[in-house]
Amino acid sequence: MPQIVINRELCKGCELCVRACPQKILGMAKEINSKGYFFARVEEQKRCIGCRLCCITCPDVAIQMRVHGTMVHYFAY
Ligand code: SF4
Numbered sequence: 001m002p003q004i005v006i007n008r009e010l011c012k013g014c015e016l017c018v019r020a021c022p023q024k025i026l027g028m029a030k031e032i033n034s035k036g037y038f039f040a041r042v043e044e045q046k047r048c049i050g051c052r053l054c055c056i057t058c059p060d061v062a063i064q065m066r067v068h069g070t071m072v073h074y075f076a077y
């Protein structure tokens with residue numbers, strides 16, 4: 001089962017991933033990160049279909065996916 005990992009400190013709260021997710025399982029936290037942004041979070045991990053749209057959409061590369069415990073990297077920077 002894929003696991004989505006969001007780095008809250010890289011998130012700037014643009015909500016693009018929330019809109020991109022076809023399962024609508026991403027949302028925004030009520031807390032802020034150290035930069036003062038509300039950050040994205042996974043609200044229903046078990047409904048994730050591993051489509052990777054959130055990872056690809058995030059302009060700040062704040063979202064990664066683990067498959068069977070292994071981190072999947074889409075960008076080399
Ligand atoms: S991988 Fe797809 S289904 Fe899973 S959280 Fe990201 S956009 Fe949603």
Ligand code: SF4
Pocket residue numbers: 006010011012013014015016017018039040057058059060061062063
């Ligand atoms: S797309 Fe990236 S920067 Fe924007 S809210 Fe989602 S995780 Fe944060």
